[in-house]
């Protein structure tokens with residue numbers, strides 16, 4: 137899916153704007169605080185209903201305004217036209233519209249727009265907690281296997297019920313019903329993640345091959361329990377039961393899953409420089425987009441906030457060429473064109489200048 141038109145109103149410092157982005161690269165330049173990231177934020181909002189920088193959406197709505205609206209006209213990978221819109225009021229009311237029809241949740245938008253976001257918090261993928269890596273894997277699985285989200289939601293529900301019983305100090309036998317439900321969906325979630333990761337490994341290794349290829353890279357999957365000892369999750373859950381009862385929470389399961397990236401047998405976050413970490417994060421996301429493109433013929437939209445930060449010229453160009461090898465649409469920000477103007481021309485891109493919340497094509 138690609139955005140052929142973008143309309144934003146009431147988002148942070150941005151004046152109401154309408155732009156027709158290029159289907160290849162869109163470079164947004166301008167001074168600090170001018171509103172570049174806010175444009176990426178608005179695109180991400182259109183795809184997920186969430187902001188990647190504020191937990192509270194009310195903070196994204198422009199001061200003195202009562203609502204914000206993001207509207208996008210998109211061309212699907214099959215060539216169909218779609219209109220998508222999100223409106224959010226200060227009092228929390230939300231409206232999601234796709235092709236003139238209203239929806240009560242954001243998931244239909246997420247299914248249409250596959251966004252790959254790289255910004256300053258993306259480092260969490262390597263140095264943050266397991267939740268960031270689980271989200272990364274689940275995003276990949278969600279876009280290739282639609283049944284996954286149902287199993288994931290059922291698993292979360294069973295886990296919540298089980299934890300509530302544990303907290304209330306309920307007798308062990310009463311856990312059985314939720315344990316059975318948890319096992320059923322947890323097993324499905326685990327298998328889907330495992331299969332996706334098996335395919336992903338190939339794309340990941342191809343992506344890092346052209347970068348620090350003298351190093352040995354390994355991506356390991358931990359499903360959330362010791363599956364060498366207990367291939368069947370139900371055995372692990374049963375073994376964990378006395379501990380779960382004692383500490384009143386569930387200690388094993390796909391909610392504890394993680395992936396570990398090792399470089400020459402050491403955790404990547406302990407040995408890579410900041411710039412190298414950013415490169416690997418970019419390459420991990422590019423590999424994810426390639427997998428999606430090759431398995432489903434769907435394209436991602438890349439949002440790269442301040443790509444220039446931490447990366448030297450050679451690495452910036454490598455990232456741009458790698459993304460350019462996909463059919464993805466790219467939006468990237470920078471205080472200047474950080475030497476990418478030539479490459480931008482070569483890739484048929486478009487530059488926009490942002491100043492005091494006003495955007496104009498250059």
Ligand SMILES: Nc1ncnc2c1ncn2[C@@H]1O[C@H](COP(=O)(O)OP(=O)(O)OP(=O)(O)O)[C@@H](O)[C@H]1O
Nearest residue numbers: 148149168169170171172173174195196197198199
């Ligand atoms: N709710 C809001 N209403 C109005 N203005 C806001 C609101 N929230 C933030 N701002 C302002 O909007 C601007 C947003 O800037 P943004 O982060 O998009 O800039 P940027 O061009 O990406 O900057 P940088 O180059 O420093 O990353 C800032 O000047 C900020 O003070």
